[in-house]
Amino acid sequence: MNKITHNGIIQSIENDCINVRIFQSATCGSCKIAGHCNASDQKEKIISIEHCNITDYRIGDSVIVYTESSTAHRATFIGYGIPFILLVVTLFIIKAFTGSDVAAALGSIAVLIPYYFAVFLLRAKIQNLVNFKIEKQNHHFS
Numbered sequence: 682m683n684k685i686t687h688n689g690i691i692q693s694i695e696n697d698c699i700n701v702r703i704f705q706s707a708t709c710g711s712c713k714i715a716g717h718c719n720a721s722d723q724k725e726k727i728i729s730i731e732h733c734n735i736t737d738y739r740i741g742d743s744v745i746v747y748t749e750s751s752t753a754h755r756a757t758f759i760g761y762g763i764p765f766i767l768l769v770v771t772l773f774i775i776k777a778f779t780g781s782d783v784a785a786a787l788g789s790i791a792v793l794i795p796y797y798f799a800v801f802l803l804r805a806k807i808q809n810l811v812n813f814k815i816e817k818q819n820h821h822f823s
Contacts, residue, residue: 683750688818689728691742698731699738699815701746730815743818748811756811759800767792 689703704725728746738744771792776785800807 684747685750685753686745686747687728689744689746691738691740691744692727694735694738694740697733697735698729699733699735701728701730701744701815702726703728703746728813730813733815737817738815745816745818746813747816748813752811759807759811764793764796767796 687703689701691699692702693700702725730746768789772785772789775788776782779785
């Protein structure tokens with residue numbers, strides 16, 4: 682099983698959610714999806730891990746946050762693949778029916794508005810598809 686991992690420190694624990702501050706690692710540069718991953722855009726980021734056993738963790742614990750690479754690919758497809766396909770298909774359909782480059786360009790961009798609105802409305806379901814897991818490290822960051 683291929684995993685994408687980040688080292689981090691637990692920032693806060695609320696209900697059944699652990700918030701972890703992760704750090705961009707040197708391996709982000711060699712990751713296949715680094716260009717599409719929000720974690721690689723910043724030196725540090727807060728990741729929320731839900732539905733985990735919070736009794737095993739304390740604020741300040743060093744942890745490893747991970748997800749399967751298939752999950753990362755799924756997120757990339759939702760965020761970039763589907764919109765690209767919609768854009769190209771709409772561009773060719775409108776161009777074929779109208780013959781206008783301007784109408785095709787505007788229509789293909791406009792089709793992304795309802796798509797991203799639907800993604801926004803379905804963000805809770807999408808978040809269930811794209812989840813992170815956590816495990817303890819043996820050492821502490823200072």
